[in-house]
Amino acid sequence: MLNFPKPYLKIYESGGVDWQINIEPKPLHTLVFDSARKNPEKTAMIFYGHKVTYAQLAGCVVRVAAALYELGLRKGDRVALMLPNCPDFVFAYYAAMSLGGIVVNTNPMYVEREIEHQVNDSGSKMIITLVDLYPRVKNVRDNTPLEKVLLTGFTGKPEALPGDTIWFPDLYAVDRTPAPAVEIDPARDLAVLQYTGGTTGVSKGAMLTHLNLYANSMQTNHFFNNDAKKQLIMSVLPFFHVYGMTCCMNLAVASATTMLLVPRFVPGEIAQLISQYKPTFFPGVPTMFVAMLNSPEFKDYKDYASVMAYNSGGGPLPLEIGYSFDKLLEGTGSTMTEGYGLSESSPVTHCNPEFGPNKRGSIGVPYPGTHAAVVDIETGTRVLPVGEVGELVIQGPQVMAGYWNRPEQTAQTLKNGWLYTGDMARMDEDGYFYIVDRKKDLIIAGGYNIYPREVEEVLFEHAKVQEAVVAGVPDAYRGETVKAYVVLKEGQTATEQELIAFCRERLAPYKAPKAVEFRQELPKSAVGKLLRRKLVEEELKKLEQSGK
Structure with missing residues (x-):
């Protein structure tokens, strides 16, 4: 059993924020209906000027769930979502979960080989994707367990649908008899298979339960406790990626705020949207912020300062980029913080707090209810003192149940209730953590x-x-x-x-x-x-x- 240090609790106490957080386990999709009951007329999404209220969102989720049930979706079935950020992603995501289905987030840029691997590995029986992407699915469909292919698009329904496919927007266009209620155990039942993609070798499906994702949404909402800064979330991070899924979509729904949906990051378009809508919270990755700093569309600090809070994750924020934003935002009240997470933890575990120092180069302190420690890489059982470099390990309600159909790799990553991240880190005397590098990248x-x-x-x-x-x-x-x-x-x-x-x-x-x-x-x-x-x-x- 690891004995973890907790000096970061002093930061919480000094800022008047409670590190302890009481999370009542709930199925993730109940966030939609809770927010619709409390704020039915509040705008849930803005997509190219089109607005969807929480009442409309809940209604579409119910109708899509009913249609998916009619199409044969049952508890435990996997549904691949291969879509960019758009309202149909949100409808399908929560509707599938309400039936006990498991969402398999799939990158729309995947080529045939990658689609085939992920569909076969997950055993997905349905896929929902753009009509323009259908040729890739068609090329691999006979080699997969796919039974239903549902298509959508941004330019309306084609005159003739390709192949044996279904037009997804038809599912929520008319009222339907609601699907039968499904009993879901938040702590045990899976909500998402989040495939670890691209940076560490073979792609594996991290099994995220309803509780994992619900807890991380609640933790994020509690950590960013300034409601004014969460009113309009710039949602350009892909929802099929775990960072965008939690810190844009699930956070917005958990806090009954608004998502500004953007399918693709283009600096000029982002500059225009910031000027038009004045989003208050902008989660992004370092390459986005590098592009913004080097883009002629962002000409002076006013362009940046209209966003009240930036949050960087998905990779280390270079110090020079952080300092450049500090200089641009100085005196404006806007901030740029850096956090940390991984697919296996739904994803967020650490962040620099607004209620304490914002330390450049640091990923901040552990989230509410999250334990963290740095252990020796030789045995993985000895907690290292302040300042020493070792492997970062994490424990909390957001940590995955394991890898899909990979018991050996699960055992290597989850040990005695701790997630071994594979990241080399150190902790300072205030309980702030610093990622030194990936263990495999040494x-x-x-x-x-x-x-x-x-x-x-x-x-x-x-x-x-x-x-x-x-x-x-x-x-x-x-x-x-x-x-x-x-x-x-x-x-x-x-x-x-x-x-x-x-x-x-x-x-x-x-x-x-x-x-x-x-x-x-x-x-x-x-x-x-x-x-x-x-x-x-x-x-x-x-x-x-x-x-x-």
């Missing part, structure tokens, strides 16, 4: 341990660098060597030796990159997370082709 060169993030932070300090990723690539002499992949700011030029020399002035010689590759863009996940693994795979392929 570079060992000539016997020295090198954390890529430390090198990336230095590269971000260079005035010409817009984005940077550092990875360990094979080296015959050192075992691994440090290579940097860099995107320069528009109109800038630089040489490999210039950036290497810059790093050598600021890092120990063994940490400085030995090579720099300039690129027009870097590989990213659907949510904008930089994919270091893809770059390493490219290097290995080059070596294989060269015969070395």
Whole structure:
């Protein structure tokens, strides 16, 4: 049993916020109906100017649930949602859950191979997607358990639907006899299979229960306790990604506030929407904020300051980006905080609080009701003292039930009630946690341990660098060597030796990159997370082709 330190409780107490949180277990979809009862005329969603109230949202969820039941959906069945942010995603998500169905969030950018793997691995019997994406589904449908394909679109119903498909908007266009009530045990019944995507190898389905997601929504609502800052949530993070699902959609519904739905991040469109609607809360990933800082559409601090609270997650926020936002927002009352989470924890576990110091470079303190500790990587059982680096472990109501059909990997990740994150971290004397790097991303060169993030932070300090990723690539002499992949700011030029020399002035010689590759863009996940693994795979392929 781990003995975890709790100095972060002092931060809660000094800010007058209770770390203890009483969460009454409820099925996740009840959030919709609770908010509709209390605020029926409140706007739940805005999508390209079209508004949907909470009463309308609840009505659509009921009608969709009735239609899905008629189509054969039963408790425990999996339903793949392969949609961008749009009202139909929200309707389908809560409707499927109300029947005891399990939502399988599926990236609309997936190609056939990825769709086939995820549908087969999850055993999904239905998929709901855009009509434009149907050709990909059609190409793999015969190789999957899919029984029903439901289509939707942004430009209306086609004159002729392709193949054996159903037009999803027809499901909520007319009144229907409600589906029979389904008994759901929030602590045991699954709500979502959230596939870990893209950054750590084989995609696995994190089994998130109704309680996991309901609790994390309540924790987020409690942590961000300033209701004024949650009135209009910029919802450009994809809902099929766990961060957008919880911190945009579920948070909005839990707090009966409004989602400003945006299917795709385009800086110019975001600038226009901020100017038009004045969203109060903007959860995003670092690459979004980097793009905004380098976009001509955001010309001065007024563009940024109309948003009352920014929150960065989904990857480490470079220090220079955080400091740039601090400077832009100084004196405006707006803030930029950084948090942390992962698919296996629904996802949020830590964040910098408004009721305490906002420490740049830190992921903040554990969420209400969340325990966290740093343990040694040798045994995973010894809690390390303040300042020492080890693996971050987490315990709380938001931690998953395990991986779908993967008992061995579940046992490696969940131990004695603790989630072993695979992230290297340290804790300071105030109970703030700092992610040093992924355990798997550690570079060992000539016997020295090198954390890529430390090198990336230095590269971000260079005035010409817009984005940077550092990875360990094979080296015959050192075992691994440090290579940097860099995107320069528009109109800038630089040489490999210039950036290497810059790093050598600021890092120990063994940490400085030995090579720099300039690129027009870097590989990213659907949510904008930089994919270091893809770059390493490219290097290995080059070596294989060269015969070395």
